[in-house]
Amino acid sequence: MEKGTQQIIIIKKKGHGHGHHGGGWKVALADFMTAMMAFFMLMWLLGSTSKEEQKAISGYFNDPGSEYAIGEGGSNPGLINAEQPQVESHSEEPTTEEKSDKDNSEQNTQTQNAEQISEAKLKKELERIEKEQLEKLQEQVREEINKDPIFQQVKDQILIDLTALGLRIQIVDKDQRPGFDVGSARMKPYIEDVLNSLAPLLDKVQNKISVTGHTDSTSYGAGATYTNWELSADRANSARRALLQGGFPEGKVVTVQGMGSAAPLVADKPDAPINRRIAIIVLKKAVAEALSNGGTGLNSSDLVNPTGAESEPKPHIMTQKEIDAAIDAAR
Numbered sequence: 001m002e003k004g005t006q007q008i009i010i011i012k013k014k015g016h017g018h019g020h021h022g023g024g025w026k027v028a029l030a031d032f033m034t035a036m037m038a039f040f041m042l043m044w045l046l047g048s049t050s051k052e053e054q055k056a057i058s059g060y061f062n063d064p065g066s067e068y069a070i071g072e073g074g075s076n077p078g079l080i081n082a083e084q085p086q087v088e089s090h091s092e093e094p095t096t097e098e099k100s101d102k103d104n105s106e107q108n109t110q111t112q113n114a115e116q117i118s119e120a121k122l123k124k125e126l127e128r129i130e131k132e133q134l135e136k137l138q139e140q141v142r143e144e145i146n147k148d149p150i151f152q153q154v155k156d157q158i159l160i161d162l163t164a165l166g167l168r169i170q171i172v173d174k175d176q177r178p179g180f181d182v183g184s185a186r187m188k189p190y191i192e193d194v195l196n197s198l199a200p201l202l203d204k205v206q207n208k209i210s211v212t213g214h215t216d217s218t219s220y221g222a223g224a225t226y227t228n229w230e231l232s233a234d235r236a237n238s239a240r241r242a243l244l245q246g247g248f249p250e251g252k253v254v255t256v257q258g259m260g261s262a263a264p265l266v267a268d269k270p271d272a273p274i275n276r277r278i279a280i281i282v283l284k285k286a287v288a289e290a291l292s293n294g295g296t297g298l299n300s301s302d303l304v305n306p307t308g309a310e311s312e313p314k315p316h317i318m319t320q321k322e323i324d325a326a327i328d329a330a331r
Contacts, residue, residue, distance in 0.1 A: 130284060133205050134167045137282065141169065141201055150193050153177075158194075166207065166283040169198070172265070173276040180276075183220070185234035191278075192242045199246025202280070208288040210255040211236045211243075212279045217261045217270035233258025239278045254283060254291045 046054065138160060145151040145158060154177065159170040171191060173179050179191040202209060213236030215228040236256050244250055264275040283291070 165287045169280045171278045173273040187238045195242035196246030199243045199248035207282045208252045208254045210281045213258045216275045228260035
């Protein structure tokens with residue numbers, strides 16, 4: 001080396017085999033971690049949500065504009081608000097099973113209502129027909145009384161009216177023309193003829209009858225063992241036998257009873273002859289059935305003085321003028 005020449009020293013560094021590759025791998029790692037976090041969060045959500053909520057979530061992602069997206073901007077607060085269950089908010093439409101149950105319930109209700117309406121209409125129609133039959137029978141009895149000579153002698157002693165229980169026919173006493181011997185159940189021949197003639201008329205309808213006997217207030221005296229109660233019952237039974245003798249079926253007689261003087265036709269004149277009477281009621285079928293079943297809802301006073309709601313025709317209530325006229329006729 002020549003004197004005065006500067007020596008140049010070159011230092012070479014050995015590489016370690018790793019060059020600079022940039023920061024892309026960091027981004028990829030972050031994306032992967034984010035995806036894994038989202039995956040595990042999804043698994044957690046699926047495990048902690050109900051089927052209805054899962055259905056709502058699925059419906060939203062399948063069709064964001066559907067009925068599942070009901071909130072502002074297509075969001076549904078019910079999906080994230082635990083206090084608002086999704087089953088109540090995502091859709092008002094019931095499931096197929098719920099619809100089927102609801103339809104069956106509505107159909108059963110409609111069927112029951114229809115049956116009740118049909119039954120009510122049938123009952124109303126039967127009552128209308130029965131009412132027409134009793135009105136027709138009333139006219140037939142009146143016509144027969146006016147034209148049949150058998151009735152002429154006691155024509156003014158026969159009272160006919162429609163009551164809440166049915167058609168009532170009463171044969172009352174007149175001062176000089178009683179229906180029975182005094183204090184006896186022996187029937188006068190003309191009353192027996194009247195009952196014999198009434199029998200086929202009353203049998204024209206299917207309705208059953210009740211027979212009730214009444215007396216005035218005249219008593220047998222203190223200590224008597226045979227009273228007006230026994231007398232009225234025996235007279236009612238005599239009337240029943242006269243009807244059967246005229247051809248009326250025994251099976252169509254529901255009750256035979258005596259009321260004594262407990263139910264006078266003219267209350268302010270308890271000893272008047274008109275209070276002595278035989279009352280025959282052609283009963284409505286519902287009333288006859290009630291009496292046959294132990295008299296549920298009925299008592300003796302109902303048969304004596306029938307009352308009740310009846311629009312057409314209303315039960316006939318005798319006015320004072322009619323009572324006075326009947327008393328005068330009975331005398």
